[in-house]
Amino acid sequence: MSEIDNNNTNNYATIKGEPVTALPKDLYIPPEALKVFLEAFEGPLDLLLYMIKKQNLDVLDIPIAEITKQYMEYVEIMKDVHLELAAEYMVMAVMLAEIKSRMLLPKPVADESEDDPRAELVRRLQEYERFKQAAEDLDKMPRINRDIFLAGAEMPDIEIKKPLPEVDIQDLCFALKDILQRAEMYEHHQIEREILSTRARMVQILVDLPADKFVNFEALFTLEEGRAGVIVTFTAVLELIRQTVIEMVQAEAFGQIHIKKIGE
Numbered sequence: 001m002s003e004i005d006n007n008n009t010n011n012y013a014t015i016k017g018e019p020v021t022a023l024p025k026d027l028y029i030p031p032e033a034l035k036v037f038l039e040a041f042e043g044p045l046d047l048l049l050y051m052i053k054k055q056n057l058d059v060l061d062i063p064i065a066e067i068t069k070q071y072m073e074y075v076e077i078m079k080d081v082h083l084e085l086a087a088e089y090m091v092m093a094v095m096l097a098e099i100k101s102r103m104l105l106p107k108p109v110a111d112e113s114e115d116d117p118r119a120e121l122v123r124r125l126q127e128y129e130r131f132k133q134a135a136e137d138l139d140k141m142p143r144i145n146r147d148i149f150l151a152g153a154e155m156p157d158i159e160i161k162k163p164l165p166e167v168d169i170q171d172l173c174f175a176l177k178d179i180l181q182r183a184e185m186y187e188h189h190q191i192e193r194e195i196l197s198t199r200a201r202m203v204q205i206l207v208d209l210p211a212d213k214f215v216n217f218e219a220l221f222t223l224e225e226g227r228a229g230v231i232v233t234f235t236a237v238l239e240l241i242r243q244t245v246i247e248m249v250q251a252e253a254f255g256q257i258h259i260k261k262i263g264e
Helices: 031-038 044-054 064-081 083-104 119-140 169-186 198-208 223-242
Strands: 013-015 018-020 246-250 257-261
Touching (some): 044 064, 064 083
Antiparallel strands (some): 013 018, 246 257
8 A cells, every 4th residue: 555745745746757736537446446455454452553653643642532433534435346255344433432431531539540541452552563573574474486596406316337447467466466475475495295276276176266246366275285285276277367267357447356267
């Protein structure tokens, strides 16, 4: 609901920069136009609070007579346009009339401590003002999908196929060298003939290898057998690879070497 400036009551509007100081004689205001005026208030307390603030009145010392007069003028307008809504405001009009009549009646001399008839109305107005202010403060807070919009994007499904690098013969030799160096720690000087068979070691490797599972290359060697045992085991592994009985893979460059049995 727009307010008219009290210092220039004859200025009704401004059109193309020129003030309009007089209403046209053939001006017609349809009844539907008052709906904007009526919807400006959310209830009787909202209307009363608006009237009090507009006139800079003290809510603790409300001039009931003047407020009741202005309130009834508003209700009379509402009766002609919005009858079902006016019923809510009529309850407040009755309450104002009752307060006005109680204030006009002389107080008994013996009962000077009687409560102010406006006390209940003032309490309700103060409570309504607090809730209204809290609602306005909450409405000013940033709200998702009104003031703040969350950005999001779906990542495309990308299937990355990383081929395993081929085992370099140089890496295989480095692994054998490392095993030989550790095997020397278990060598002893007792002289005895050890019979080591490459064929038997091939069979043993196939028995020890589990089906469909990779085994570390170094796990195939028994360091306690010394250099000779390492050589026989390495030869057996090479022969099994040549016969395509086992396969050798390396997950990354300079990484661990693993052995897997290809089939029964």
